[in-house]
Amino acid sequence: MAATPFLSVQHVEKSFDNTPVLLDMNIDVEKGEFVVLLGPSGCGKTTLLRILAGLIEAEEGRIMLEGNDLSRTPTHNREIGFVFQRYALFPHMTVRENISYGLKIRKRDKQFIREKLATIVDLLELGGLEERKISEISGGQQQRVALARALVIEPKLLLLDEPLSNLDAKLRASVRVNIVEIQKKLGITTIMVTHDQIEAMTMGDRIILMNEGKIQQSGPPKELYANPKDRFVSEFIGSPKINTLPTTFDGTSFYLGNSENSITISLTDMCNWLMTTPPKNLPANNYLLGIRPESMRIASDGMFLATIAFLEDCGADTHLHLKAYRSRIIMRINSCDCKQAVNDTVPFTFLDKSLYLFDLEGNRLA
Amino acid sequence: MWKHVNRVLSWLILLFMLAPIIIIFLNSFNSSRFFSFPPDGFTLEWYRRFLENNEYRKAIGISTELAFSAVILALSVGIPSAYALFKWDSSKRSILQAVFLSPLMLPGIVWAIGLIQYYSMMGLLGSFIGLVCAHAIIIIPYVIRLVTASLCYLDEDTEHAARTLGATPVKTFFSVTLPAIKPGIIISGIFGFMISFTDVVIATFIAGSKYITYPVRMYVELRTEGLDPLAVAVSAAIMFVIIIIALLAEKSLSWSKYL
Amino acid sequence: MKTKHVWALVMPALLLFVLIFLVPFLLLIVKSFQTYVPGTLISDSSFTWENYTQLFSDGYYFKIYYRTIRIAVISTLAVLVLSYPLSIFLSSMNAKVRGVFMTISILPMIGGAMIQTMGWFAMLMRYGTINSFLLGLHIIKDPIQFLGTELGVIIGLVQSFLPMMIYPLVSSLLAIDREIYDSARTLGARPPKIFFSVTIPLSAPGAMAGAILVFMACLTSFVTPSSLGQGKIQVFGTYAYQQAIQVMNWPFSSSYAIFFILSMGIVVLALNLLARGLRRKRCGSM
Ligand SMILES: Nc1ncnc2c1ncn2[C@@H]1O[C@H](COP(=O)(O)OP(=O)(O)OP(=O)(O)O)[C@@H](O)[C@H]1O
Ligand SMILES: [Mg+2]
Secondary structure: OOOOOOEEEEEEEEEEOOEEEEEEEEEEEOOOOEEEEEOOOOOOHHHHHHHHHOOOOOOEEEEEEOOEEOOOOOHHHOOEEEEEOOEOOOOOOEHHHHHHHHHHHOOOOHHHHHHHHHHHHHHOOOOOOOOOEHHHOOHHHHHHHHHHHHHOOOOOEEEEEOOOOOOOHHHHHHHHHHHHHHHHHHOOEEEEEEOOHHHHHHHOOEEEEEEOOEEEEEEOHHHHHHOOOEHHHHHHOOOOOOEEEEEEEOOOEEEEEOOOOEEEEEHHHHHHHEOOOOOOOOOOEEEEEEEOHHHEEEOOOOOEEEEEEEEEEOOOEEEEEEEEOOEEEEEEEEHHHOOOOOOOEEEEEEOOOOEEEEOOOOEEOO | OHHHHHHHHHHHHHHHHHHHHHHHHHHHOEOOOOOOOOOOOEOOHHHHHHHHOHHHHHHHHHHHHHHHHHHHHHHHHHHHHHHHHHOOOOOHHHHHHHHHHHHHHOOHHHHHHHHHHHHHHHOOOOOHHHHHHHHHHHHHHHHHHHHHHHHHOOOHHHHHHHHHOOOOHHHHHHHHHHHHHHHHHHHHHHHHHHHHHHOOHHHHHHOOOOOOOHHHHHHHHHHHHOOOHHHHHHHHHHHHHHHHHHHHHHHHHOHHHOO | OOHHHHHHHHHHHHHHHHHHHHHHHHHHHHHOOOEOOOOOOOOEOOOOOHHHHHHHHOHHHHHHHHHHHHHHHHHHHHHHHHHHHHHHHHHOOOHHHHHHHHHHHOHHHHOOHHHHHHHHHHHHOOOOHHHHHHHHOOOOOOOOOOOOOHHHHHHHHHHHHHHHHHHHHHHHHHOOOHHHHHHHHHOOOOHHHHHHHHHHHHHHHHHHHHHHHHHHHHHOOOHHHHHHHOOOOOOHHHHHHHHHHHOOOHHHHHHHHHHHHHHHHHHHHHHHHHHHHHHHHHHOOO
16 A cells, blocks of 8 residues: 555535536645646636635545545644735734734744744744734735745645735746745645746646646646646646647648648658657548747758748747748747848748647647 | 805805704803803803703713613624624525615604504513613614625635634634724724714603603703703713714724715 | 524524514504504504594695605705705815815714704794894894794704715715716816716716605604704604604504505605616616
């Protein structure tokens, strides 16, 4: 028998007003792991987090923490730290009172509270703000107070609901690093919700990608990027978004584009570009070719031709918006390599073992 | 131009609205018994007599006690109801809310005619507890309305945060919810106090002869003996207190936004 | 929250309401069908329509009815006219100052009917403030009779109930986007035109809500007509008081009150529907 996981979500289901929001969720989390719940808006991430904290009851399934069933444990006995999206700090208390709230509830003595407070204030660089009212500190500071308040009770599990979404872009990048550093330092098991794939990629040990109440794919960030299970995952992870081109297979060759402007790709060439070998005896049909913007390169001997519709200079990188084979394709290249101008025609090709093949339902075939 | 016309008009209308109060103040210092205008001279005689007058002191005492009890009763049953109804996801919620707000819509005098018969059947006519309950009924709508309004300003996640930090539901209510709805409670308490303290209609119907509140006493006197300078001084003093409380409530809680 | 807990928390208030509010109304209905036994408080409990037929057989009640409505309509219209300039003025102030002025303008309500009445009494007496003032300036030769006239009652009602109109009106005026005025002005409208074409239509729902409140309050008012009318102006409230407290004819007072509240209810309901119609027109299809 395998060791019981630290946290285990088993067959959890939930619906609101007969609309299912979570369908048979199963998640195992190891101790000390940083798991990111990623998914589009409304896919049920917050709902799952709230079920973990006991703020909402699930209709089906159970939550096991360290082998104990939490179903009958009320929120206040769960020892779970929660950082809310809008922080939910107590407006009538000072920073100090907010942070020490959980310790006072636990009736810890004054000395203990003072020491704890000093440590956490230090860790989150909140020194000097202790006596301020919540309305008198900035958004970034509020975010850290919320984190401090959740961490100071030394919860078994830390839940973060989009903790960065209310910060401006610059602050977000630094807080991102900060949270991961603290998490690793304290070794606290953490589940963070986000719908920002960059946050998910940079912060998580593991990403659980959700869609419409189901887990689409779960694994380390790299794996989700390099080896997506289906079209949804490939489109959700990676920026700019992956290009999907309709293609037709007639049993021997692939065709891109329509009858007036089309190009034929032999099966051998295609197998060379596809990440994995397509199934034997692939039936003749219409398919979708998934091409990441970074899987293309300009090559004078490239067999494909495209016209540049638009150039997006992002500093180090440049995104070329190409018109080719009746589709718009985005190609990402190093800005130094970009000598082209709008309306130029450029030859290009694909990197080896970098393309995906999906059927029309979005299942990945290669 | 139009702006100035409107401004002048507005001041005149305000003067009209406040005229009785102003006159009460002026006349309370008028040395003539007969409310001559302009005043005959300045005197504190009426206030001195007020301080010596046991009847009025007693009536004011009864009114205060009554208003205080009615507010306490209204708050202690009104706050839990407002809170529970606010948190209740049910279509029955609006029905119950409508029930609790109905005293605002149904005329008090009609109710009072029913109440006098009911109280006489129950032996409550003229009793203090009967008065307290009746006044609580007219205060509860304000408690429900104002507490609900301040619950709308409360971020529910602060309650959830308290729960995750280890607070039981009861502890959460007292440490997070209650401080957030404090303005609604204080304002409805003050407002309710004033309603009860100044009520004539309900009190004349059911008060009987033992617990004669101060406005009932004034009403009876005004109807039977006409205007008494002593009553004017009492009114002026009470009005003064009411104005101070109202201005303080505005200054510290911006209460006019809630009313 | 769980239904079980909700009921537990609501129960005390609900119990109080049933016992002190609902039951008296039911009793009112029952009693209105019983017969008054003069000199006692206990009525003959056999069923009778007599209290109601009495209401229709004697023109006296219709006179009271008509007078009550007339006074209420005139007072409500006066309140409506007076509240507009003041509300516009209040809504143009900055929030802090407005708060103070709003507090001042609710004083007639929170000060209580008795203090207001007393003030009017002092002003409207035969040799009260107003008459002495006018006599002193030789504008009139003989004092004007205010007390005991409908005019006196209406003055008192208008002053007491102005706050009820001002509060909803100010909030609906504040809800009007400032830019609408600006655009009306850039289109060349002059202030009176703006008032009639922008301010009035957009604030109509608030005015209507206030008017209904004021109308109801006037219909059922008691202290003001009784004190300023000096017993000479008999309206619904004063007559109900007379029957219930002085004559102690409770069965008849009950039927009188029920008849009154039902017929008034219909009028107010119609007004409410009208008000809702106004709101709907403003918000499109909602
Ligand atoms: N209390 C509720 N009552 C009814 N429906 C709800 C409730 N809470 C959430 N939902 C619905 O459940 C679905 C999932 O909501 P949830 O808040 O979990 O999404 P989310 O993934 O956190 O989205 P976001 O990224 O926008 O925060 C949504 O369709 C939402 O409308
Ligand atoms: Mg969410």
